[in-house]
Amino acid sequence: MTQILIAEDEPRIASFVAKGLQANGFTPTIAVDAEETLSLAVGNGFDLLILDLGLPGKDGLEVLTEIRGQGENLPVIILTARDDIDDKLAGLEGGADDYMTKPFRFEELLARIKLRLRNPNIAATQEESTLKAGNVVLDLRTRKVKVGDAFGNPSGVRIIDLPAREFTLAETFFRHPGQVLSREQLLDRVWGYDYDPGSNIVDVYVGYLRKKLGNKLIETVRGMGYRLRR
Ligand code: CA
Numbered sequence: 001m002t003q004i005l006i007a008e009d010e011p012r013i014a015s016f017v018a019k020g021l022q023a024n025g026f027t028p029t030i031a032v033d034a035e036e037t038l039s040l041a042v043g044n045g046f047d048l049l050i051l052d053l054g055l056p057g058k059d060g061l062e063v064l065t066e067i068r069g070q071g072e073n074l075p076v077i078i079l080t081a082r083d084d085i086d087d088k089l090a091g092l093e094g095g096a097d098d099y100m101t102k103p104f105r106f107e108e109l110l111a112r113i114k115l116r117l118r119n120p121n122i123a124a125t126q127e128e129s130t131l132k133a134g135n136v137v138l139d140l141r142t143r144k145v146k147v148g149d150a151f152g153n154p155s156g157v158r159i160i161d162l163p164a165r166e167f168t169l170a171e172t173f174f175r176h177p178g179q180v181l182s183r184e185q186l187l188d189r190v191w192g193y194d195y196d197p198g199s200n201i202v203d204v205y206v207g208y209l210r211k212k213l214g215n216k217l218i219e220t221v222r223g224m225g226y227r228l229r230r
Helices: 011-023 034-041 060-069 085-093 106-116 120-126 164-175 183-191 201-213
Strands: 002-007 026-031 048-052 076-080 098-101 130-133 136-139 144-147 158-161 218-221 225-228
Touching: 002 011, 002 034, 011 026, 011 106, 011 183, 026 034, 034 048, 034 060, 048 060, 048 106, 060 076, 060 085, 076 085, 076 106, 085 098, 098 106, 106 164, 106 183, 130 164, 136 164, 144 201, 164 183, 164 201, 164 225, 183 201, 183 225, 201 218
Parallel strands: 002 026, 002 048, 048 076, 076 098
Antiparallel strands: 130 136, 136 144, 144 158, 218 225
């Protein structure tokens, strides 16, 4: 069980990150201010801390200095709205392992978390290099998609370059085969929290994937969302 502490005072962002982590098999805990973050982060066996710099009570960088000062060496990823380079340098000097600027996409944060996790075995088992469904294979390293011939004819195989957003959408489906994903979940995972929930962009992009990867791969579940056929 990989436990991740999320220090974030904006409920919308905290729950967005927590939900995403849960869906990926992690156990998230939310701390809403500097004091709570300090008391939880030190000596409680968390595997990683996601730290907002703008926390109530104390500046996140001060919190980080105190955490390190108490000998706690868990990996820390700073998450902040500030995109000032000075903050970045200060954060990394203060003992952070990585840095992300808001707004961000969950998949990006997830990739960084996996990279920073203390136990390399955890990252290794959760990071496959390809995902497969039917005759379609996603290569997560090259970000290319291989679409095979339905009759096994090697000359019918196509390699496709998908634009980043389409690839991330495809990856989200391939990581949850057979599971119904609602438009809201897909917006959250692929477009981030800063997106108009009334938008039909998910439908448009599912249309693109069907056109490129095959019509039958992703089915519509009426009134609920979409599902990747197993
Ligand atoms: Ca904040």
